[in-house]
Amino acid sequence: MKNLIVILILAVCLVGCKNDDDTxxxxxxxxxxxxxxxxxxxxxxxxxxxxxxxxxxxxxVYPETNDWVLGFTNHGTNRSVTLFLKNVTTTGEYPVFAIEGDFGAPFELTKVHYSDTHLDDLFVSTDDTGNINVMELTLNSRIVLTFDNLILDGLALDGTVNTDTLILTDGMLNINLDTLD
Structure with a gap:
């Protein structure tokens, strides 16, 4: 009977403890x-x-141009996703365009890139990548957006396009600069 109680307590503890890493x-x-x-x-x-x-x-955030650069890194895997949003002044759909030249600001168009530094992989948006849907916006302070399906092309280290593609799906973002540490 004692063993059964111990097993039940352990089972409750194991079920009650969950790993939030992938939530x-x-x-x-x-x-x-x-x-x-x-x-x-x-x-x-x-x-x-x-x-x-x-x-x-x-x-x-670049208030003079209403541009946002949103970088997200998983330091455990050395992978990152960066969204460059150009002239975001209202809610609605923003088409994603090809990355040409420098990856940083200033930039002329909305674009996306993904990198994996362990593998030296880089994937960049093209003119057929897809759209980002801005659902809520407080200029230069808060942005909420989603994207369904962004297709990125592989880019070799020498800058030439390779045949690999990468698909970002079910994207959700909520940034509030007033509460961001």
Whole structure:
């Protein structure tokens, strides 16, 4: 009987303890981002490997042009997703265009890139990548967006396009600069 009680207590403890590393935050949660990369869940994580509110998230806003650079890194896997949003002044769909030249600001068009530094892989948006849907916006302070299906092309280290593609799906983002650490 004693063994049965011990087993029941252990079972309750194991069921009650869950690993939140792979839990998608609802889009209503401030400072959250998630998407699937070729079917595998991507979440920003800090250098220790635990999901956090701010670690693994880097946001730059350019008020004079209403541009956002939203970078998300999983430091455990050395993978990152970066969204460059150009002239976001209202809610609605923003088409994603090809990355040409420099990956940083200033930039002329909305674009996306994904990198995996372990494998030296880089994937960039093209003119047929897809759309980002801005659902809520407070200029230069808060942005909530989704995307369904963004197709990125592989880019070799020498800058030439390779035949690999990568698909980002089910993307959800909620950034509030007033609460971001």
């Amino acid at each position: 998608i935050s609802p889009i209503t949660e401030d400072n959250s981002f998630s998407c699937y990369v070729n079917g595998e869940l991507f979440l920003p994580k800090d250098r220790i490997g635990f999901p956090t509110q701010a670690h693994g998230i880097n946001v730059d």
